[in-house]
Amino acid sequence: MTLPRRGLLQGAGASLAALWLSGCDKIATNPDLVKVLSSAEVLNRRVQRLLGRGALAREFTRADITPNFKANGTINPPDADYQAMVAGGFADWKLVVDGLVERPLALSLDQIRALPSRTQITRHDCVEGWSCIGEWTGARFGALMDMAGLKPQAKHIVLHCADTLGGAKYYETLDLVDVHHPQTILAYAMNGAPLSVAHGAPLRLRAERYLGYKQAKYVMRLEAVDRFDHIAGGQGGYWEDRGYDRYGGI
Amino acid sequence: MTSAPTPPKPQKVLVRRHSPIVRITHWINAVSLCLLLLSGLQIFNAHPHLYWGQQSDFGHGWLSIGAYDVGDHPRGVALVGDTAFHTTGFLGASKVGGVWMARAFPAWLTLPAEQYLALGRRWHFFFAWVFAINLTLYLASAVIGGHLRRDLAPTWAQLKPRHVLHEIWDHMRLRFPKGEDARRYNVLQKGAYLGVVLLLLPVMILSGMTMSPSLDADFPWLVELFQGRQSARSIHFITASLIVVFFLVHMVMVVLSGTWNNVRSMITGRYAIEVAPPTAVPPEPIGDAP
Numbered sequence: 001m002t003l004p005r006r007g008l009l010q011g012a013g014a015s016l017a018a019l020w021l022s023g024c025d026k027i028a029t030n031p032d033l034v035k036v037l038s039s040a041e042v043l044n045r046r047v048q049r050l051l052g053r054g055a056l057a058r059e060f061t062r063a064d065i066t067p068n069f070k071a072n073g074t075i076n077p078p079d080a081d082y083q084a085m086v087a088g089g090f091a092d093w094k095l096v097v098d099g100l101v102e103r104p105l106a107l108s109l110d111q112i113r114a115l116p117s118r119t120q121i122t123r124h125d126c127v128e129g130w131s132c133i134g135e136w137t138g139a140r141f142g143a144l145m146d147m148a149g150l151k152p153q154a155k156h157i158v159l160h161c162a163d164t165l166g167g168a169k170y171y172e173t174l175d176l177v178d179v180h181h182p183q184t185i186l187a188y189a190m191n192g193a194p195l196s197v198a199h200g201a202p203l204r205l206r207a208e209r210y211l212g213y214k215q216a217k218y219v220m221r222l223e224a225v226d227r228f229d230h231i232a233g234g235q236g237g238y239w240e241d242r243g244y245d246r247y248g249g250i
Numbered sequence: 251m252t253s254a255p256t257p258p259k260p261q262k263v264l265v266r267r268h269s270p271i272v273r274i275t276h277w278i279n280a281v282s283l284c285l286l287l288l289s290g291l292q293i294f295n296a297h298p299h300l301y302w303g304q305q306s307d308f309g310h311g312w313l314s315i316g317a318y319d320v321g322d323h324p325r326g327v328a329l330v331g332d333t334a335f336h337t338t339g340f341l342g343a344s345k346v347g348g349v350w351m352a353r354a355f356p357a358w359l360t361l362p363a364e365q366y367l368a369l370g371r372r373w374h375f376f377f378a379w380v381f382a383i384n385l386t387l388y389l390a391s392a393v394i395g396g397h398l399r400r401d402l403a404p405t406w407a408q409l410k411p412r413h414v415l416h417e418i419w420d421h422m423r424l425r426f427p428k429g430e431d432a433r434r435y436n437v438l439q440k441g442a443y444l445g446v447v448l449l450l451l452p453v454m455i456l457s458g459m460t461m462s463p464s465l466d467a468d469f470p471w472l473v474e475l476f477q478g479r480q481s482a483r484s485i486h487f488i489t490a491s492l493i494v495v496f497f498l499v500h501m502v503m504v505v506l507s508g509t510w511n512n513v514r515s516m517i518t519g520r521y522a523i524e525v526a527p528p529t530a531v532p533p534e535p536i537g538d539a540p
Contacts, residue, residue, distance in 0.1 A: 028362035029369065040376040052468030066305055123304060123479065125463045127367065129297035130306035133480050209464045243368030249464030250375065 018162050021034075038245070045247040054181055057208035060121040060133050065191060069124070069132040071198035074170065077163035077218055085162075090202040095186075098156070099223035102149030109188065109202055115139035126212040127244065136206045138187030142180035150176070154224040158231060159205055162218035165238065172216040173228050173236040173246070174207060183208040186219060190241070213239040214248040260524040265298030265433060267521030272397065275388040276516055282381040283493065285373060288361035290490060291354075298354030300487055304478035312484070317343040317352035324352045382455050389447065401435060402444055408437040426507045432523045442496065452491050457486040 027033065078085070085093050090109055097105040119137040145157065157179050161170040178184055184207045188195055195201040200217025207214055214237070228234070233241025240246045268276070299311035312331060317324040326342020328335045339345070344356035346363070357363040361373050392398040407413060417438050420426070427436050435443070460466045460472040460482035476482035504512045508522075515521035 024361070025363045027371070029366075034369065034372060037376040038374040040372070040379055043379060044375060048462075048464045048468065052464060055467045057463065057471065058470055062302075064304065066307075069306055070306075070308065123463070123466075125461075125479065126297070127371075129293070129461075129483060130299070130301075130308070131304065131311040133305050198506050211463060239368075243366075243372075245368075245371070245375075250462035 012021065012024065033154040040248050041245040044245075044250050048247075048249050049177070052209075054209075056183055057122055060123065062121065062135070064133045065121060065135055066132045068127070069134045069190075069199070070130065071196075072126060072128075072212060074163040074217065075198040076166045077197075079162055079164050082162040082218065086197060086201070093202055095203060095219065096221040097144070097148045097224075098221070099225050100151040100154035101145075101224050102151060103147070105148050105156070112139050112144075112186065112203065113188060116143045118182070120183055120185070120206070120208065122183070122206070122208045124212055124215070127239075127248075134193045136185065136187040137189035137192075138185035138203075138206060141174075141186055141205075142182075144186065145179055145222075148222075148224075150224055152225045155226045156224075156228055156236070158221075158223040158225055158228060159216040159219050160221040160223060161216050162220050168232065168238060168241075170216060170218070170238045171232060172214055172238070173225075173231075173240075174205075174214070178207055178209070181207065181209065210248045211250075213237070213244060259527070260429070261527045262522050263525055264520040264522050266519055267515040268519050269395070269397065270519065271388070271391045271395070273516055273519060275384050275391075276386045278380065279388070279506040281382065282377045283497075285361060285377045286381060287361060287490060287494065288368045289373035289377070289533065291294045292360040292362065292365075293367060293374060294487065295354045295360060295365060296367045296370075301480040302478070302484060303480055306480055313487075315341050315354040323350035324522075326352075328445070345421075378455075380459060381451075385447070385451055385455070392447075402440055402447075404437050404440045408440070413437065424506055429524055431524070432521075442499070446493070446496055450489055453489045454486065454493070457489065 094106040095112060096110055097107070116139065117137060118140055119135065121133065121135040124134060126131050140159075154176070156173045156175055159172045159174070161172075163170045174184070184205070186203050187200075187206045188203055190196070190199050195204060200215075200219070203219045204217040205215050205219060225231075228236045234239070235241045236246040237244070258330075260322040299306070300313040301311045301358070303309055311329075314327070314329040315326070315337075317326050319325070324338075324343040326337045326340065326344065328341045335341075340356060341354060343350060343352050346353075346357045351357075353365060360370070362369050389398075392402070414437055417436055426432070441500060456472065457476055459469070460476050460479060465481065468471050473479060473482070476485055479528045511522050
């Protein structure tokens with residue numbers, strides 16, 4: 001008699017636990033509630049921009065560089081056109097700069113290397129929680145956009161990427177205040193060597209005040225826009241379309 | 251009949267224990283800490299490894315929770331330094347809806363239950379604001395209103411080693427202050443509460459802020475204070491664990507020293523103490539005291 005009763009009790013306990021979990025989850029994932037919770041993102045962005053006024057992220061020494069910098073997200077784009085560019089050593093690769101600009105550009109890697117550059121040894125912080133220190137060399141994003149001449153109505157830059165991740169093309173958006181930050185660069189070298197495929201060859205973003213998912217790899221095109229709600233999921237980035245905050249500074 | 255007087259029966263009186271601001275901030279704090287813990291464990295699960303210093307030395311964290319496959323289901327293991335603890339069913343591998351999953355903390359301890367870092371962050375950062383604003387209000391009122399000085403700061407007499415040892419000995423025998431002594435916090439209570447509101451809770455906020463790359467750029471002293479972002483993440487986790495330990499002891503003490511009386515005092519503000527009836531003790535003749 002005791003065994004079935006015990007089984008019954010365990011069953012009742014398990015279903016109560018399941019009920020508790022599903023009840024909690026209905027609340028935890030309720031869309032209206034999530035909208036309220038997301039208001040904290042606006043607060044974080046406003047407060048941090050107000051307090052910080054764009055201070056530089058800390059820069060480290062060569063001795064701090066990790067030999068084991070983790071490559072995350074896409075580490076080898078499956079896209080055939082990208083693989084063809086790898087095979088050709090990115091000889092035909094061109095960075096397209098268009099949208100709300102006075103002078104649309106198409107720049108080769110050599111032309112980008114000739115632009116005003118910056119080298120910085122910084123800490124990369126992944127949204128998952130880990131950090132790695134590496135050295136990045138790249139063209140200053142602000143100077144590049146000045147070259148193209150932003151139209152007055154431009155508010156954000158969309159970074160269109162070559163990689164497909166989970167069935168969708170990667171992309172990111174940056175506000176102009178971040179585009180013009182001195183440490184925001186389009187990096188073509190890491191630790192003194194050309195960018196590897198795993199880390200985003202031939203060109204990736206470094207915006208050092210932000211988390212890893214903002215640092216778009218395999219950048220193909222910079223599009224100046226006044227809004228981004230018509231692009232992909234409309235939230236301003238690949239991970240943003242999957243629920244992550246667009247600010248990405250926390 | 252003998253002339254020995256029977257001791258007067260103690261009387262229950264309700265005294266004002268907690269001010270409205272203490273009661274309100276206490277419950278807001280309790281709810282936010284609970285939600286912050288559950289959403290925090292969701293965030294921890296995204297990379298269940300902790301390190302010291304600026305960056306992550308993958309594979310060499312001081313704490314690491316993982317799973318390995320044996321037979322029909324994953325087995326959980328928690329590594330603390332070089333010591334492995336087999337934690338199948340709780341840490342590393344646990345059942346979600348009857349199905350075995352490799353996940354650091356189990357579904358019933360994370361918000362939301364499923365692995366969903368983005369949503370865990372939304373909950374965490376919203377209630378981080380609620381928690382921080384609430385703590386600021388509490389501390390400001392405690393300083394300005396005198397709660398800190400009057401109720402929480404130990405008196406010199408309470409700090410004497412003999413008194414402290416005596417309190418510890420009494421607590422170990424589950425003897426709690428009674429009567430007039432119950433009007434104020436004992437020295438162990440004061441120490442525990444001060445440690446939480448002045449040390450653990452502020453450290454939670456500061457170590458949490460240190461994990462934000464933008465705030466690190468704005469306030470480099472944050473990273474200096476914790477000796478690195480990964481150290482800050484470790485300290486955030488350890489401090490949260492200490493708050494959980496405090497919570498468990500707090501619950502045990504609430505139950506042992508009178509559940510309803512304690513809960514009522516934190517809701518209505520009224521706390522019952524037993525005092526000798528004032529008329530039972532004949533007043534001492536007021537003599538010519540020096």
